[in-house]
Amino acid sequence: MEYHDLGKTGIRVSRLCFGSLTVAPMQKNLSLKKSREIMAAALDAGVNFFDTADLYNNYAHLRQVLEMKPDAVICTKSYDYSAEGVAKSLNKALKQLGRDYIDIYMLHEQENRLTFKGHWEAIEYLMKMKKKGVIRAFGISTHRVEGVTDSCDFPEIEVVFPIVNRTGIGIEDGGREEMEDALSEAKKAGKGIMGMKPLGGGNLLSQVDACFDYVLGLPQLDSIALGMQSVEEVCYNTARFEGRPIDAALAQKVAQLPRRLHISDWCEGCGRCVARCGQHALSLVDGKAQVDYSRCLTCCYCATVCPMFCIKVI
Numbered sequence: 001m002e003y004h005d006l007g008k009t010g011i012r013v014s015r016l017c018f019g020s021l022t023v024a025p026m027q028k029n030l031s032l033k034k035s036r037e038i039m040a041a042a043l044d045a046g047v048n049f050f051d052t053a054d055l056y057n058n059y060a061h062l063r064q065v066l067e068m069k070p071d072a073v074i075c076t077k078s079y080d081y082s083a084e085g086v087a088k089s090l091n092k093a094l095k096q097l098g099r100d101y102i103d104i105y106m107l108h109e110q111e112n113r114l115t116f117k118g119h120w121e122a123i124e125y126l127m128k129m130k131k132k133g134v135i136r137a138f139g140i141s142t143h144r145v146e147g148v149t150d151s152c153d154f155p156e157i158e159v160v161f162p163i164v165n166r167t168g169i170g171i172e173d174g175g176r177e178e179m180e181d182a183l184s185e186a187k188k189a190g191k192g193i194m195g196m197k198p199l200g201g202g203n204l205l206s207q208v209d210a211c212f213d214y215v216l217g218l219p220q221l222d223s224i225a226l227g228m229q230s231v232e233e234v235c236y237n238t239a240r241f242e243g244r245p246i247d248a249a250l251a252q253k254v255a256q257l258p259r260r261l262h263i264s265d266w267c268e269g270c271g272r273c274v275a276r277c278g279q280h281a282l283s284l285v286d287g288k289a290q291v292d293y294s295r296c297l298t299c300c301y302c303a304t305v306c307p308m309f310c311i312k313v314i
């Protein structure tokens with residue numbers, strides 16, 4: 001496994017970061033026993049970096065990682081904008097993870113300098129916590145190119161975590177080229193850079209090799225977060241990251257893992273996906289999109305028109 005220094009944070013991370021949303025109640029809802037087995041396989045393969053969020057409600061799963069490897073690097077995030085709110089979220093993370101510090105604490109889904117300023121009370125509180133050693137580094141996650149470029153003007157932001165994939169799916173204000181330029185700018189500014197959604201939230205699984213080649217070939221990325229839901233996926237992904245040949249039986253097993261469409265609960269019911277689906281597998285129920293799995297081909301066409309990036313295959 002390759003390891004990179006995460007910008008100027010002094011934190012060294014594996015290039016493969018375990019994205020833990022997949023095991024969380026919002027997605028696969030795996031048992032603690034099952035997720036422990038998967039995370040143990042990742043640790044065995046040299047992964048030392050695990051990403052989570054307040055929203056994922058899975059700190060109990062991550063606590064198991066710390067039982068197995070007390071110095072594993074944990075990144076978590078919250079949507080809080082007030083000092084009081086972020087203090088509550090940070091304390092929840094510390095308590096539920098059973099640790100007296102968080103390696104990287106982020107504000108979730110930041111758009112640009114205006115949202116940074118709108119969250120300034122939370123950021124000031126986190127800076128105080130950094131001085132006390134309660135967090136080691138502060139960062140932002142973003143779906144926008146301007147989230148990355150604007151972070152360059154804020155020394156408080158040490159780590160950026162944007163969407164990066166070969167088609168640019170999910171990037172709200174540009175394509176892959178604009179994101180690559182933004183990553184280069186952030187790298188020059190000394191930011192640690194993590195990439196999210198390298199497989200477009202599951203929507204690019206039909207071009208998995210090209211997707212891996214693309215993100216692994218981006219020198220700007222210190223680490224790339226990938227959701228993993230089975231030991232086979234851990235083996236497949238670690239082999240891919242280490243440039244090892246993939247056993248044909250393993251590739252077949254991973255390709256055959258059950259996949260289904262998942263619509264996140266932040267769907268705003270705009271109906272664009274319903275109009276796009278030629279299989280008539282989607283409808284609006286109580287103001288949110290709902291899938292008829294008997295009709296869904298998991299072709300992912302609907303995901304390309306969702307302005308909220310809430311359709312994924314998991």
Ligand code: SF4
Binds near residue numbers: 268273289310311
């Ligand atoms: S396009 Fe996205 S936001 Fe609009 S209804 Fe479909 S899932 Fe919801």
Ligand code: SF4
Binds near residue numbers: 277278
């Ligand atoms: S994945 Fe394809 S078939 Fe399934 S709901 Fe979306 S557009 Fe329709």
